[in-house]
Amino acid sequence: MHKVSLQRVASYRPEEVRQGVARLLESLGGMERFVKPGERVLIKPNLLSAKPPEAAVTTHPEILRAVIREVQRVGGVALVGDSPGIGSARKVAERSGMLAVIEETGAEFVPFTEVKTVKGSGTFREFELARPYLEADRLINLPKLKTHEMMTMTCCVKNLFGAVVGTQKAAWHLKAGADKELFARMLIEVYQLREPDLNIVDAVVAMEGNGPGSGDPCEVGLLLAGENAVAVDLVAAELAGIPRKLLYVENAARAGNLPGALREAIETVGFPLESLEVRPLRLPHLSDVQFGLPGFLKNRLRHQFTSRPEVDPAKCELCGVCLKSCPPDAIRIEGGRLRFNYQRCIRCFCCRELCPHAALTLQDGTLLVLAKKLRHRH
Incomplete structure (x- = not known):
């Protein structure tokens, strides 16, 4: 069984977030289960573009702060890195409030610039991914729960596309982006090259509508966490009311028989799932009805x-x-x-x-x- 932990967190007040993250991880064995003293731990937030925290485009800086502190508490060396969709990582980190948190906590900022070529094992033969992403001892994935006009939802698996550096993102969109199923398969293959040790989802304020960059913030009041990114995504989509047939990444995972893709093999822990009342997210504009056409x-x-x-x-x-x-x-x-x-x-x-x-x-x-x-x- 794949465990997915849930916790109610109503706001981004620092102490409330700190306690919420601690409770969230306690249900999974605590941060000490994932990080050992001296290990270099890459924390990978969503740094899509240079927007303020209240826009809900990027991971909230208070979530990042709480996770950095947890890593440091157990003796890990905290690194923070990503490659944004547009602009420099430093500018996006500064505008989103994350750079201030990195500097205040003494974590190391490692913008994704240098790449390393790795061999694929599926449809795609080769990928160039960020060297810090591949070489860190541990990887903590820190996505924002958002709707997505192409993939319907972006969460744990989609957030790892940030390991593709700079203009290579555009190259992959050109190579696989004309077909949603093919693009989802590519995302799954990136995920398989370096599966996160831990995934923590910022859904305190999510994004609905025309996400991931032009949607509307919506209060959900939740944090989710788990070892298996696919399983966490599936539970997040369930809570958000997103139909399974629209979850291209999940469909690709099921087609490949990946662990975490079956709901019956997932156990939710922490805050009881049945007591959560989450309004379904407003989905993106329907932009394609070609599914199944020759x-x-x-x-x-x-x-x-x-x-x-x-x-x-x-x-x-x-x-x-x-x-x-x-x-x-x-x-x-x-x-x-x-x-x-x-x-x-x-x-x-x-x-x-x-x-x-x-x-x-x-x-x-x-x-x-x-x-x-x-x-x-x-």
């Missing part, structure tokens, strides 16, 4: 069955972030506004995810509009 139809009807990004000129400041973050280089600035090449666009929505001004909307294709109307009627 390849030749997907190619021909792609524009009709999917959504495409469009600019809201009133909000767009032509900052160029979307141009830099677009894997297939499908965006240009012409005539004083953004222009999209929809033949090249792979519908990964990295542009929407990273736009600092929430200036990008989605326009549904004709058949997608019809499918939504039919779904609503039934």
Whole structure:
């Protein structure tokens, strides 16, 4: 059985978070079960982009503080590292409040810049991942619970995509991002290359709607933890009311018979699951109804069955972030506004995810509009 620990934490007040994290880990044997004295422990938060903590885009700094203190309490050497979707890791860490916590606690900040090539064992033959991520003695995964326009949900497994450094993220979106199932398989293979020793989920305030960068903060009041990232994700999705058929990462895990992918093999501990009353998260905009279509139809009807990004000129400041973050280089600035090449666009929505001004909307294709109307009627 895979244990997933749950604890109620109503706010980010430092003492409440500290006690909540201690109780959360106590149900799993305490931090001393995962970290030994002298071990270098990489804590990997979500550092998606340079947003303040209240935006719920990144892991909250008080969660990071509590975990660093727990690692230090048992004699571990705390390192903190990630590679953001856009901008420098230091800038994102500073804006999110995490850099101040790192400096106050005496932890070491290790931005992911240097890479190491590792061999894959599945669909993908080779990956370049951050060297600190691969070489730390222990790995603690510290994701934020958020909806995700491409993967429906981002939590433990998806957070590990941060081990892919800088522009390589765009390369992977270009290689696998046009197919959600293929992209989910890639995420699972990254996870298998270095499975975390411990996963702790910040769901005190989660994100719903058009996450992971443009959604709305929503109070959930929970922390989750467990050794198995897939199992923790499955319980998080259950609490968030996300249908299993939309969990691409979980589906990929089940297809590969990965441990943690079966609900009957998961035991929840700590705060009783049956006593939790969590409102289902509002899911992202439905942007794709191609599931199950043969390849030749997907190619021909792609524009009709999917959504495409469009600019809201009133909000767009032509900052160029979307141009830099677009894997297939499908965006240009012409005539004083953004222009999209929809033949090249792979519908990964990295542009929407990273736009600092929430200036990008989605326009549904004709058949997608019809499918939504039919779904609503039934």
